[in-house]
Amino acid sequence: MNHAESAYGLWTLVIINSTVFIMFAFSFFRPSTARDWRTFGAFSAFIIALFVEMYGFPLTIYLLSGWLQTRFPQLDLLSHNAGHLWSTLLGEKGDPHFGILHIASYVFLGYGFYLLSTSWHVLYNAQRQHSLAITGPYARIRHPQYVAFVMILLGFLLQWPTLLTLIMFPILLLMYSRLAIKEEAEMSKQFGAVYDSYAQQTPRFIPKFGHKTTLP
Template identity: 75%
Template sequence: MNDGQPAYGLWVLVVLNSTIFIMFAYSFFKPATARDWRTFGAFSAFIVALFVEMYGFPLTIYLLSGWLQTNYPGLDILSHESGHLWSTLFGEQGDPHFGFLHIASYILLAAGFILLSSAWRVLYHAQRSKTLATSGPYARIRHPQYVAFVMILLGFLLQWPTLLTLLMFPILLVMYGRLALTEEADMRALFGQAYERYASVTPRFIPRLSRPDETLN
C-alpha cells in the first residue's frame, strides 16, 4: 500500500484540483441569488478542505499518527496511499485506487455530476420560460441539484476521508435541507396550486421509481 515517498506540500496540485472541481460544478450550478451562492460556497469550502489534506498538509494523518502507528506499525503515514484511510482501516491489500470503496466513489462522483448537469438544463429552460421545472430529474425528485451535490461530497468522502470533511458533511446536509425548504416556500408563493400538485406526487430527495400519472402543468 505504501511507496515510502512523501506526497504532501504539493500546493500547486491543491490549487489546480480545487479550481477544476469548483469551476466544473459552477458551470452546471450557475449560482445567481444569494441563496445559490451560499450553497455553492459551502460546497467549494468542502472541496478546498479536501484537497488541502490530500496534497497540501495531511492534518488528519498527523492527528491520528500515534494511533495509526500503534495499530498499523508497518504503515508509512507520509505516503499518498496512506491517506486513503478507509483502505487502511478495512485492511485492503494492493493499490487503494482499485479498492471497492474507491470504485464506488468514482461511480458516485460521475453520477452526481451527470445529475447536476441534467437538472441544470431543465431548470435553466424552466426559468427562462417562467414555468415550473417538472421534467427530467425533476419528475422524480424536487431537488435533484442538492441530491447531486450530496452524491459528489459522499463520493469524495469514500475516496479520501478527513476529520474536517467528515465534520462538514452533516452540516452541509442540514444546510441543503433548509435551503430546499426555503426554495419550496418560494415556489409555492410563485406557482401556487401548480406547485402543490407537483409536490404532492414528487418526493423531496428520495427518487420515485415511476413517473407520476398526474398532469402537473
C-alpha cells in the same frame, strides 16, 4: 515506517485540483441567486478542505498518527496511499485506487455531476420561460441539484475521508435541507396550487421506484 519523500506539501496541486473541480461544478450549476451562491460556496469550501489534506497538509493523518502507527506499524504515513483511510481501516491489500470503495466513489462522482448537469439544464430553461421545472430529474425528485451535490461530496468522502470533511458533511446536509424548504415556500408562493400539486406527487430527495410526476 518512514518515507523518504513526503507526498504532501504539493500546494500547486491543491490549487489546480480545487480550481478544476470548483469550476467544473460551476459550469453546471451556474449560481445566480444569493441562495445559489450559499449552496455553491459551501460545496467549494468542502472541496478546498479536501484537497488541502490530500496534497497539502495531512491534518487527519497528523492527528491520528499515534493511533495509526500503533494499529498499523507497517503503514507509511507520509505516502499518498495512507490517506485512503477507509482502505487502511478495512484492511484492504494492494493499491487502494482499485478498491471497491474507490470504484464506488467514481460512480457517485460521475452520476453526481451528470445529475447536476441535467438538473441545471431543465431549471435554466424553466427560469427563462418563467415556468415550473417538472421535467427530467425534476419529474422524480423536487431538488435534484442538492442531491447531486450530496452525491459528489459522498463520492469524495469514499475516496479520501478527513476529520474536517466528515464534520462538514452532516452540516452541509442540514444546510441543503433548509435551503430546499425555503425554496419550496418560495415556489409555492410563486406558482400556487400548481406547485402544491407537484410537491404532493414528487418526493423531496429520494425518488420512488418507477414514479415519474406528470402535471396537466
